[in-house]
Amino acid sequence: MEHPVRTVGIVGARGHTGAELIRLIHGHPSLQLAFVSSRELDGQRVDARVDGYAGDLHYGNYAADAVPGQGADAVVLALPNGKAAPFVEALDRHAPDTVVVDLSADYRFDDSWYYGLPELTRGGQDRQRRISNPGCYATAMQLAIAPLLGLLDGPVQAFGVSGYSGAGTTPSDRNNVELLRDNLMPYALAGHIHEREVARQLGTPVEFMPHVAAHFRGITMTVNAHLAEAVDVAALAARYRDRYAHEPLVQVLDEAPWVSRIAGRHGVEIGGFTVSADGRRAVVVATLDNLLKGAATQALQNLNLAFGFDETAGIPL
Numbered sequence: 001m002e003h004p005v006r007t008v009g010i011v012g013a014r015g016h017t018g019a020e021l022i023r024l025i026h027g028h029p030s031l032q033l034a035f036v037s038s039r040e041l042d043g044q045r046v047d048a049r050v051d052g053y054a055g056d057l058h059y060g061n062y063a064a065d066a067v068p069g070q071g072a073d074a075v076v077l078a079l080p081n082g083k084a085a086p087f088v089e090a091l092d093r094h095a096p097d098t099v100v101v102d103l104s105a106d107y108r109f110d111d112s113w114y115y116g117l118p119e120l121t122r123g124g125q126d127r128q129r130r131i132s133n134p135g136c137y138a139t140a141m142q143l144a145i146a147p148l149l150g151l152l153d154g155p156v157q158a159f160g161v162s163g164y165s166g167a168g169t170t171p172s173d174r175n176n177v178e179l180l181r182d183n184l185m186p187y188a189l190a191g192h193i194h195e196r197e198v199a200r201q202l203g204t205p206v207e208f209m210p211h212v213a214a215h216f217r218g219i220t221m222t223v224n225a226h227l228a229e230a231v232d233v234a235a236l237a238a239r240y241r242d243r244y245a246h247e248p249l250v251q252v253l254d255e256a257p258w259v260s261r262i263a264g265r266h267g268v269e270i271g272g273f274t275v276s277a278d279g280r281r282a283v284v285v286a287t288l289d290n291l292l293k294g295a296a297t298q299a300l301q302n303l304n305l306a307f308g309f310d311e312t313a314g315i316p317l
C-alpha cells in the first residue's frame with residue numbers, strides 16, 4: 001500500500017545506533033530523514049561517515065529547543081541514558097504530536113509511555129506518540145523468557161554476553177578493545193537496570209548477569225528456568241514455535257544459535273532447548289544484534305506501527 005512519506009529526525013546520530021538508523025530510514029519506502037544531530041560532527045556530510053547512505057544531508061548540532069522547529073513527524077532519541085528529558089520537554093511543549101522514540105532506558109519505567117517491544121506488546125493501541133524502545137539485553141531476555149510464563153517456579157537466571165558496541169562510543173573499560181582482548185568482562189552482576197526492567201515487564205523475578213566480550217556486535221543470552229511441572233525438549237521447543245509462529249523477526253531453531261551468525265541481521269534466533277533429567281529445569285539460548293533488533297530495527301518497527309505502516313516495512317528480512 002502507498003503511504004505519504006513521513007520525516008524522521010535523529011538526535012544522537014553520531015553513535016552506533018544512530019548510524020544504523022540512518023541506513024534503515026534512508027532505505028525505507030515511506031520514511032525520509034529530516035535532520036541528524038551530533039555536536040561533534042556538526043557540519044560534516046553524512047555520506048562521508050555512514051556506508052549505505054547516499055545524499056546531501058549534513059549533521060547539525062540541534063539543542064533541545066531547536067528540535068521541535070525542525071518539523072519532523074518523528075524524532076528518535078539515540079542519546080546516552082539520562083539525556084532525553086530536555087528533548088522530550090521541548091517536544092511536549094512545542095510539537096506534542098511528534099512521534100518520539102527513545103532508545104535509552106529513561107522512560108522504560110514510565111507508564112505514560114508505550115513500551116514498544118512489538119512481539120510482546122503490540123495490540124490495539126499501536127498509533128503511539130511517546131514510545132520507549134527496549135534495548136538489547138532487555139529484548140533478548142524478554143523474548144527468551146516470555147514463552148515460559150505460566151510454567152516458572154522461582155526466579156529465572158539470565159547470563160548475557162554483549163559485543164562491545166553495546167557500551168556505546170563514550171570510552172570506558174567495556175568498549176576498550178585492549179582490555180577486552182582474550183577477555184570476558186563481567187559487570188553489574190546484580191541489580192542491573194535491565195534486570196528490573198525485564199522483571200517489571202514480565203511480572204516475574206529475573207536474575208541477570210551481564211558480560212561484555214571482544215566482538216563488536218551481537219548478544220548471546222542463556223536463560224535458565226526452574227519449572228513448576230516437568231517438560232521434555234520437544235514440548236519446550238513446541239511452546240516457542242507456537243508462540244513465535246507468525247513473527248517474521250523471530251526464528252526458533254533446534255540447535256543453540258551462535259552470536260557470530262546474528263551480527264548484521266535484523267531478527268532474533270532462539271534455540272538450544274535443553275532440559276534436566278527430571279524435566280524441571282529448562283535452558284534456552286537467544287541471540288540478536290544489539291544495534292539492530294536490540295535498538296534500530298526495533299525502533300523502525302515502532303515507527304512503522306506509529307504511522308500505521310506495515311510493521312516490517314523497510315526491514316530487510
Ligand SMILES: NC(=O)C1=CN([C@@H]2O[C@H](COP(=O)(O)OP(=O)(O)OC[C@H]3O[C@@H](n4cnc5c(N)ncnc54)[C@H](OP(=O)(O)O)[C@@H]3O)[C@@H](O)[C@H]2O)C=CC1
Pocket residue numbers: 011012013014015016017018037038039040041077078079080081083103104105134135136165166167168169170290291294295
Ligand atoms: N549500543 C547498543 O547496543 C544499544 C544502545 N541502546 C541505547 O541507545 C542509546 C544510544 O546508544 P549508542 O548509539 O550506543 O550510543 P553512543 O555512545 O554510540 O552515541 C551517543 C550519541 O549521543 C550523542 N550525545 C552524547 N551526549 C550527548 C548530550 N549530552 N547531548 C546531546 N547529544 C549527546 C553523541 O553525539 P555527539 O557527542 O556528537 O553529540 C552520540 O551521537 C543509549 O541510551 C543506549 O543505552 C539501546 C540498545 C542497544
Ligand SMILES: CC(=O)N[C@@H](CCC(=O)OP(=O)(O)O)C(=O)O
Pocket residue numbers: 103104105134135136137138162163164165166167168174194210211212
Ligand atoms: C555492553 C554494555 O555496556 N551494554 C549496556 C547496555 C546496552 C544498551 O544500550 O541497552 P539499553 O538501552 O537497554 O541500556 C549496559 O549494560 O548498560
